[in-house]
Amino acid sequence: MLKASKKLTKHELKHDPLMDSLEKGKEFIEAYSQQIYMAAAAVVLVILVGLYWISSVNATNNEAMLASTKATLAASQGINDAVISELEGVVSEYGSNKNISQSILQLGMAKLSDKDYSGARMEFEKLANSSDTQTKIAGKLKLAYLAEQEQDFSAAAAQYAAVAKISKGLVSKTAKLQSANAYYLAGNMEKSASIVDELLAAEPVGTFKENVEYLQGKVLEK
Numbered sequence: 001m002l003k004a005s006k007k008l009t010k011h012e013l014k015h016d017p018l019m020d021s022l023e024k025g026k027e028f029i030e031a032y033s034q035q036i037y038m039a040a041a042a043v044v045l046v047i048l049v050g051l052y053w054i055s056s057v058n059a060t061n062n063e064a065m066l067a068s069t070k071a072t073l074a075a076s077q078g079i080n081d082a083v084i085s086e087l088e089g090v091v092s093e094y095g096s097n098k099n100i101s102q103s104i105l106q107l108g109m110a111k112l113s114d115k116d117y118s119g120a121r122m123e124f125e126k127l128a129n130s131s132d133t134q135t136k137i138a139g140k141l142k143l144a145y146l147a148e149q150e151q152d153f154s155a156a157a158a159q160y161a162a163v164a165k166i167s168k169g170l171v172s173k174t175a176k177l178q179s180a181n182a183y184y185l186a187g188n189m190e191k192s193a194s195i196v197d198e199l200l201a202a203e204p205v206g207t208f209k210e211n212v213e214y215l216q217g218k219v220l221e222k
Contacts, residue, residue, distance in 0.1 A: 068100040091103055091104055105142070141160075144157075158179075176195055176198070177195075180195035196219060
């Protein structure tokens with residue numbers, strides 16, 4: 001048996017909840033239309049700027065990589081004033097871009113060949129401060145080599161020790177051995193012996209073991 005439908009009162013007919021909400025919404029929009037449109041425009045602007053920034057970054061990365069590759073290839077054919085100028089141009093324009101690490105490395109090596117140690121150090125430090133692990137390792141190894149050229153073996157040992165901490169496997173072990181050797185050259189036999197003992201405790205094998213034992217013998221002779 002069907003139930004009789006409820007009749008709406010005059011009050012309910014005049015104040016339908018849905019119609020009331022729509023009416024209030026309309027009134028709100030009319031009252032604050034300018035603010036709403038401005039807020040919407042701001043959101044659209046942020047989105048457009050974000051998209052442009054992403055596109056710009058990608059374009060810059062591509063440009064930096066292309067310029068770095070060109071300069072690096074030129075350097076591989078031989079270093080001269082023109083090549084150095086090209087490398088310096090790339091580094092100057094894209095200095096903070098991660099895609100030009102090879103150009104920075106080549107420029108640092110070119111300056112090192114010219115005995116411009118302060119200039120070479122500046123370039124190698126850029127690599128050593130990179131957020132990329134492999135680039136950081138390459139920079140620190142070059143700084144260690146530079147320190148050895150300057151006979152600053154304590155500084156070289158510190159750089160090798162830093163490489164040992166951030167690298168793994170054979171690279172880490174070899175860096176530790178290089179650090180021990182640098183401390184030996186610096187006259188710090190205690191530090192050198194400590195690293196040698198640490199390496200031998202890890203039970204190295206093959207040629208690496210022979211190198212560690214050879215350094216151990218040199219330290220014991222002192």
